[in-house]
Amino acid sequence: MSSDQISTKTRILDVTWNLLESGDKSVRMSDIAKAVGISRQALYLHFPSRAELLVATTRHIDSVKDVDARLARSRSAQTGVARLHAFIDAWGGYIPEIHGVSVALRAMPDSDQDAADAWTDRMTAVRHGCAAAVVALARDGRLKEGLTETQATDLLWTLLSVENWERLVRDSGWSQNSYQAMIKQLSEAALMTDG
Amino acid sequence: MSSDQISTKTRILDVTWNLLESGDKSVRMSDIAKAVGISRQALYLHFPSRAELLVATTRHIDSVKDVDARLARSRSAQTGVARLHAFIDAWGGYIPEIHGVSVALRAMPDSDQDAADAWTDRMTAVRHGCAAAVVALARDGRLKEGLTETQATDLLWTLLSVENWERLVRDSGWSQNSYQAMIKQLSEAALMTDG
DNA sequence: TGTCAACTTGACACGATGTCAAGTTATCCA
DNA sequence: TGGATAACTTGACATCGTGTCAAGTTGACA
Known part of the structure; x- marks a missing residue:
């Protein structure tokens, strides 16, 4: 943790936000993983499901x-x-x-x-x-x-x-x-x- | 054809309409088939895809x-x-x-x-x-x-x-x-x- | 009797989510 | 120094719904 400037969790949320806002696609879990630069499975280490990731993303936007x-x-x-x-x-x-x-x-x-x-x-x-x-x-x-x-x-x-x-x-x-x-x-x- | 009073195609449309209107469920192709009393595959003999079936159902409602x-x-x-x-x-x-x-x-x-x-x-x-x-x-x-x-x-x-x-x-x-x-x-x- | 349309059963491919198990790597700490 | 731990990786697999394919059955009609 600590190290990479911002945590992976935050990077996931930012990337998800960007992908969703850019609009065009269906934005699958694999798209998000690829954009973050981690494996699809690593996503599930941070968020138990796509729904939870989306919910966390709205909370993230709320706070930003x-x-x-x-x-x-x-x-x-x-x-x-x-x-x-x-x-x-x-x-x-x-x-x-x-x-x-x-x-x-x-x-x-x-x-x-x-x-x-x-x-x-x-x-x-x-x-x-x-x-x-x-x-x-x-x-x-x-x-x-x-x-x-x-x-x-x-x-x-x-x-x-x-x-x-x-x-x-x-x-x-x-x-x-x-x-x-x-x-x-x-x-x-x-x-x-x-x- | 001719025989069963109303055609299977019409029965499918009516049943689809009913199921959708009754609201509660996700209404899968298999649900519709079961409700009509035919096999799931027979549905595809009448309508090439779920989307086409839905579209045909709206046209059916329009005419009824x-x-x-x-x-x-x-x-x-x-x-x-x-x-x-x-x-x-x-x-x-x-x-x-x-x-x-x-x-x-x-x-x-x-x-x-x-x-x-x-x-x-x-x-x-x-x-x-x-x-x-x-x-x-x-x-x-x-x-x-x-x-x-x-x-x-x-x-x-x-x-x-x-x-x-x-x-x-x-x-x-x-x-x-x-x-x-x-x-x-x-x-x-x-x-x-x-x- | 044979043909044809409407149907059946059963198997399978695909795409997406979500799970499981086993390995790697870096860091921290005793 | 060496070992635990967190954060990841790779790869396989289950599930669910759609849609496809192939082969068989049934009944009506000519």
Whole structure:
């Protein structure tokens, strides 16, 4: 250990991240091993399965890209609208960073419980962020009448899905900026009173 | 042939449809064969691959559920808004019918070109419907200023995605009615002038 | 009677994941 | 100095699902 500047484990995570983000391939365990410069079996000495490796990679990205700091800003917003905007910027702006891993995680066979759970956890965390923004809006009395907090959360969470980002940014060629601006506009139209 | 009331091919398609719609499983070729009551190999006498079987199943559902008739109504709408609503009803109401197959098609390995193409075709067809509704809105002068027809189409197409339906109806427990109502409301808020 | 289509059984190749066993190499430490 | 240990290597193998191949059966129809 100690020696090679950075540990093999970290190198594996970085390489996996790169391969997934570069997009084109299916990224098999053997591809990752080759890119790291170790044997396929050595991969299994560090990560028990492909699913666990993918999960560890998302955690690695979270720490490198400091997802906590990004979210902290939205938590400290004063008004409901500010919180909504900050959260959209935080999560919407984070999607491109984890998009490669997210695709791989969702492409795992349904039978893979680890992978499914990891993705569900992610989505649940995002949902909590949505719910907090909705609560802040409600507290300000800006939530559209006839909309429960749960419904509003469902909606915001749906609008902010990775798949919607894929459709607009990746498939339709929208810039990240116009994506974020449009989601804000849509969220306001969907959730807030005009007042 | 002729004899067994309905042809084996049709029975295969019906069974595949049922299995996919019932949701729980991975639905392997052997599962389908067993459910039809023939050998796994006989399946390959009728359909060259799993991908082709899935594609044929969507076409089968289209014909049984008469997708053309559903879409015809939206094409004959007089105003842009009417067309928008009719299209949302048509496609949004069709999603539950093909949801099982859609999941299976998207779950196919990326390497499978047939499956990917079939799904892309579907999405392209939906996009055309969206574009037509947007054109009708623009003709009525009801398209929001600062929004190109392409952007409006991108947005409507995104809102009407199968994944958004999954999130609201399947994951969040919305009724089909409230789903359709909400998509209408959102589409109007996103695309139309207040006038 | 013979032919043909629809099917059956059984074996096998392939690609990817994951496992197992046995060997190598470098480092650290007593 | 010599021996344990961690981090790796090579190579073989099991498993699962798809798809292929070959040879046999069955029933209808001409």
